[in-house]
Amino acid sequence: MSRPSSFRPLLLALTLCLPLAPEAARAAAPAPALQGETCSVEGLMDSIRRGLHSKSEAYKRYMRTLLRESAVTLPDGELRAAFARERDPVMAEHLAAALVARTERGADPSAIQAVARRALEEPDPAVRAATVRAMRRTSALENTGDMYERLVRDSSPEVRQEAAANIVEDIREVYSSYHGPASDAAVSAAAASTDPKVTAKILGNLDTRKISAGSASKLQSLLRSDEAEVRQAAVTALGGVPAEQVASSRETLLGMYRDERDPGVRKALLQSIAQLGFSSAVPELQRLRNVDPSLTPEVDAWIRVLGMGLQEWSLILREKQRLQQAP
Template identity: 40%
Template sequence: MNRSPHWRAALLAAVAWLLPATSSATGSTPAPLTQTACSFEGMLEELRGALKTGSPAYRKYVKARLKLAARTLPADQLLAALAQERDADTLEALGGALAGKAGFDNNASLLQPLLARAMSDADPALRAAAVRGLQGSGSVEVMAKNGNVVTYEQLIRDSSPEVRQAVVDNLVHESAKVYFGHDRTVSETAVATALAAQDPAVAAKLLSEVSMEQVGHETVERLRGSLRSDDPALRSAAATALGGVPGAESGGSRDALVKLYRDEKDPAVRKAALRGIVQLGMGGSLSTLESLRGVAPGLDPEIDAWKAALERNLQEWRLVLREKERIRK
């Protein structure tokens, strides 16, 4: 098991606590124990050791401790360490600590150096680490407060797959775990980022995994336009995304998905269109589903499974989806 310098210090302190009993036998007076604070350098040393050889739980602990300590550390100290760091894992942890301090101090400008490294560091591993350091920090808002000099739409075009994946992970996490799907700006940023991507698989992941429940009309129109993409993965993801748009956009989106189902040749895209139609209309989509029977006979069992799931009168989309998947197993 790895033992940090602080663990060893604690052990020595415990041993020293026992010394008075021994010293009293000889008549000597033990020196009083004093409490010392862990230095920033000591925390960094422990962090590096934990990231290299520590258990997942220990790595999580040292990163959380650094993030908490960063709130009261001088900003210059953190920024200097960030500027000098060349290890990707340590840079990510320092970025997360700096992001935490920026939020605690309500000072988004502290993150400008991290954004700059995400955009322009020569090492793609360090660019990706800088992006990951932003995760969970309200990064879309942070970028806006820094004048959108660096944006996810720019970062998604990075030549490194690791950087592009970090962008996707940040936006998916921010939508689901920070705002619980309720932030329009994050969702619309995800759509804009997906459509700026040159990698259809990356775009598809963003569109299919980020909540669309708050997006505006212009963004919905962009999603509908993506149904005409040359890439079937992107058409499929756009169809999935349209299933989650606000109620005011459901009529036009349903019509677009019905047209897609009728005109499409790719079975996976047609399945995504059916899913979107059902999510938009729930029980009200039964007649639409019936009207699509026979358009693609091979997918009629898919329509039947959706109808059977809807006939259970389940009130939540996730339950309907789960029931449909159970039926189709």
């Protein structure tokens, strides 16, 4: 299949930006020698800017990949200057992603800091949001200081939501939920937020198996939030804490159940109590059975499934769902 003609300037730009392999250089020796030039950021950006008019999302993703892959060979000063003066959110995101790629690939440890500064200081909220998106699925959670704690308090709801999405995806995709410092940074950002939806989004999707005692304490403090969605998310997060935090979390959640009035939070409390105790939670659940008659069937379902002696939480969840779906 032939490529669209609009790909040609981009392919040429990428070819000129990337070094030629020695074998390819030897094979090309008989041909007239080409004079090498430093790859032009402006030339590449002009080609990408023209390509933004394409209706193909795949083509647009290709262009972003092109700039990111070229980033380590592009002149650093030109790239930073182009990013600093760019006002179009889409183009700013492309350039920010290229700078982040330089840091991720070891070419320039400070490049990501330039992106972080603009995410915090840029006056235009659309450009701030685009710059935040450029740091998704990267090491920014660990390498940008308190950036996320500040972004979750941004005046723009879009920026706050983009920051929350970054945190959730970074923990899951970059760290696979098994890196304590990153998970602690996520908890700190959630606790710093004054936007209930942002806090709930982060905590409701956070695996807390590797968090510190300090982070567990922050989660417990969020149980006093006036917002039910924040309390529910904090309860859910406490259900997965490390063994060292289980006893304290379990006691806190059990004490909370009788005073909690929101049915969604109470349902989450039952699940986290079950998760923290497995079969040893059965007597505790039995004592809670008549506190809220509307949730008695939920308590009974947990008691039944925990009594099966299953040792994997995923299996317990699956079996409980099967029991509740059975006629």
